[in-house]
Amino acid sequence: MSSSPAVGLLAATPASAAPARPHQPHASHVLLISVDGMHQQDLDWYVGTHPHSTLARLAATGTTYRNAVTPFPSDSFPGILAQVTGGDPRTTGVYYDDTWNPSLLPAGTTHCAGVKPGAEVDYAEPADRDPSRLDAGQGLTGLPGSILSLTGSPEQLLDPAQLPVDPATCTPVYPHQYLKVNTVFEVARRHGLVTAWSDKHPAYDLLQGPSGTGIQDLFTPEINSVADTAGDDWTSVNRLTQQYDGYKVRAVLNEIDGYDHSRSVKLGTPAVFGMNFQTVSTAQKLPASDGQAGGYEADGRTPGPVLSSALDFVDSQLGRLTTELTRQHLADRTTIIVSAKHGQSPTAPAQLTRIDDGAIVDALNAAWNTAGHAGPLVAFAIDDDTVVMWLTDRSAAAATFARTFLLHHDGTGNDITGAPKPYVASGLTQVYAGAAAAALIGVRAGDERVPDLIGISQPGVVYTSKKSKIAEHGGDNPADRNVPIVVSGANAAAGHRVTRSVETTQIAPTILRLLGLNPDELDAVRIQHTPALPN
Template identity: 35%
Template sequence: MATLFFSLIFTAAAAPHDWHHGPPGYHHEGNAYKHVVAISVDGMHGSDVTKWVALSPNSNISKLLQTGYEYTDAWTSAPSDSFPGSLAQFTGATPKTTGPVPKVFVYDETNDYDPTQLFSGGIDPANLPQAFVDGKCQEIYPHQRLRVNTIFEVVHSNGLQTAYADKHPAYDLVRGPSGTGLTVGYFPEIAAVANTVAATIAYDQLHVDAWLDWIKAATPVNTTVFDGPLTTTPALFGGNFQALSVAQKTVGYNNDSQSSFSPAIVRAMSFVDASIGAVVNELAATGLLEDTLIVVASKHGQAPIDRHLYGTVDPQLITNLTGVPVAFQTSDDIALIFLENAADTATATANLRAHAAEGKIRSVIWGANLTASGFGDPATDPAVPNIIVQPELGIIYTNSHAKVAEHGGLSSDDRQVACFVSNPRLRKQVFDERVATTQVAPTVLHALGIQTSLLQGAVQEGTQILPGFW
């Protein structure tokens, strides 16, 4: 699925402040962690953590939760695509703040020199979108599209090393607008891999191997070196797993009343669990475990969890139901509609609502409601759609039947994600209050003893650190 940036927002949290641990805590600002490992298990819901612990009580994830903080009501960005989900965790802000990005700019495998190759040669400038900068037409790299800095920039600017792995070279974006956020990056191209659980596990193993190398201060082959190679274990490093997301999309959960794990999901979860265990073991073997905070927070969930709810609607139908000229529409389990004429918004909205049953539409968000809901104002920001269409839970606006689930939308299945942190010196705590994954970013800086006031997006949105760290 092409990844597009949109200037949208979900939530802003309370203002950041200094942390003061009570007895269950470990580090104060004067006694910071030396390392943070930030891992996204793409697609993993908070409910998946509960199911996995019940299924595998002696698993590595179960053990991490025994010395960690679990956030059972954590929500990722809206919309919940991979880029905004990543940036939420790495900027402390929502897409309204992290943009702007013109609506038609796509950053994915199409930017590569050769996306058919696992190591694709990186980003080919000729494949990048262009914009006028200081009167000249220039290629715009993903990281140049951000308004605010990332935790990788902040950590690196403090003289510390950083490393990150993800599914496209376009994840260059975590370098932030300065382009200085990463010491090294590792970006094998997921588009070159078959869309099966087995192939994706083999792909994810590359990320795991890179993490294990980084712990040993080694720079793996096929690394993109920005300011390296590594000379020490990075203060901040991480990346993502794709296997669970692929299992959810291609096979899904069991079609039973509990939406229990299918064999494909068990296989993916088993791999993820073993891989996290390998990271923990390597940290222990190198004497770094007690000085490392492990953060697991998913970029996005996947909808639907309940297979009974799955269905598809031709996205062209949604376009047609507006009854007005549409300039651009992007669709998966949400439709973002940009009209040729903003004056047609009320008419298009009325038409969509009148045909809600036909389009399996749950809600149509527009006008003052769109802005008041925090999605931005299309009158002042061309990256904000005129209309957002939220389908009924489980409905995907697509002509493909290759997937039984998708992410990117506004539903709880899309957005209620796994989030927990662990360190041997933490005491088990479960926090049931609602939190946002934007809170991961300032928490990472706090854990490393770096002032959160240096994180621009978190300051703008007043994002506070996660409970348990203050």
């Protein structure tokens, strides 16, 4: 194990000269779209009920992979890294956007000698210079309308004092330094190709890859900033989420036209570019928005009014992008890949059980103290619809203690209406602890980043102390992980449906193959032997 996490990870990307392309490219451009939260069943429903939609046309003129899964944990960071590295957490080293690392020092540490290792690694909005602002603290005037003037170098928007610290260098560890493997953006840049991406936090600097230079134009307005005079952020009202996503669509339209996201610098249309949509995810989570119900109807398959509107919005914006590709005479040279970082669970309203995970952690720590141990057992936990814990005591005995407690802890949560609803076994079906948790992920026991405990939730369980959401992601239930993959455009087989199981990790080598580049230039592809998508 490297004594310097940041320096050790930077060494993961080979520094050799870029190898020659193995064959002629099938596409000049790959536009990658992540519709966060979208399930395969959502795509099926939308195409079936909107046969003349953009999504229906992309599916009809392309290849649809009907049994695709995103990695576990099904969080946004592992989900997007799968698509652009070809790896899951066993190789990327990234489990969530907010985790714990026992080898790093706490954020804000400036004098490192004698400081006890162990730090939260929070690469979400708390890492911004000013998380309350859409520009994350850049200081733009005229927001939100001026947001297209946001820098394309989001590392400048991160507050170094909010980042974990490398004990060997006593310097902050930026998100891109934390990633263990390279990205498709870095491979493309090594071949002199243009790259761009748009996402929801400046901490998506992560996608730059260990080199820190993979994406020439990285547009990252802060989604959890204040959006209106009522104090809502952009995820609190789905209408606001659609407005927020619209800024990223404008950025991509500018990039299709050959400019950077601000339309002020001529770069050329990127070879690898794209964005994520958040509106479907928030529509699935919100109990209601603008007086309409969020989530799904009682059958668990039919989108309710807010979600239906969100899908309409995504489809219309995809139509804008495809129309602009045609207008720029790029349609026959561009492959569009539509997928999702993650799904969302549950879809059936009656299945929902909300559980206060903070109370469970408090009870576990209290039981640890009662057993004669000083201090808390849980160093850090992140629980959405799975339980992921790092312990202060990484021994097998401590892991077994935590596992036994969780499997025997019963209590009362609440249902979709807010009424009390009992739960058993902390809402879990299985708990992997210690070496078993490492084996589940596929890393060695004692790996510095692997959680000490991973709990697989019962269907319908969402961990929250509030009643403001009805679905979440992160877990291992089918609704968390079964996402669509549609490949349409240049070199895509029209109307082809692939029913064999595939993983979103296979998108990354597929992108490189489409561009005529060697997928083995990706570290994770070599390590995990990740194949390109079939057909």
